[in-house]
Amino acid sequence: MSYIAMICDIKNSRSLNNRLEVQLQLIDVLKKCNEKFKDFIISPFIITIGDEWQGLLSEYTCCNDIIDFFKENLSDNIKFYTAIGYGKVSITNFELTVNQLDGEAFYLARKAIRYCKKHSLDLVALK
Numbered sequence: 001m002s003y004i005a006m007i008c009d010i011k012n013s014r015s016l017n018n019r020l021e022v023q024l025q026l027i028d029v030l031k032k033c034n035e036k037f038k039d040f041i042i043s044p045f046i047i048t049i050g051d052e053w054q055g056l057l058s059e060y061t062c063c064n065d066i067i068d069f070f071k072e073n074l075s076d077n078i079k080f081y082t083a084i085g086y087g088k089v090s091i092t093n094f095e096l097t098v099n100q101l102d103g104e105a106f107y108l109a110r111k112a113i114r115y116c117k118k119h120s121l122d123l124v125a126l127k
Helices: 019-036 063-073 104-119
Strands: 002-010 041-049 052-058 080-088 123-126
Touching: 002 041, 002 063, 002 104, 019 041, 019 052, 019 063, 052 104, 063 080, 080 104, 104 123
Parallel strands: 080 123
Antiparallel strands: 002 052, 002 080, 041 052
């Protein structure tokens, strides 16, 4: 079975004047997202590194709906990269948090987020 790993990362977050406020807002938005899209989320979105968040989705998820949710619920001045990796997952104990899982979907999403940042792209998806 294939899954969608999604990684998002706030652009230029270290230069934000209200970084702590933004991080607290992000925590709240992730909770709301996890509830709203719970039927499609395999492993809930969590903050994985500073201002980066990640989640694992069913292969039938409309990623645009989730991306739009983040855009609509984060402050207008918050811009972020989005990386999508579509593939298999080797650790399928979904009681673990997303950062404890592993597999092709995650490798592709990590490769995509690096590409986003290197080329200043908002969204990259790899399969």
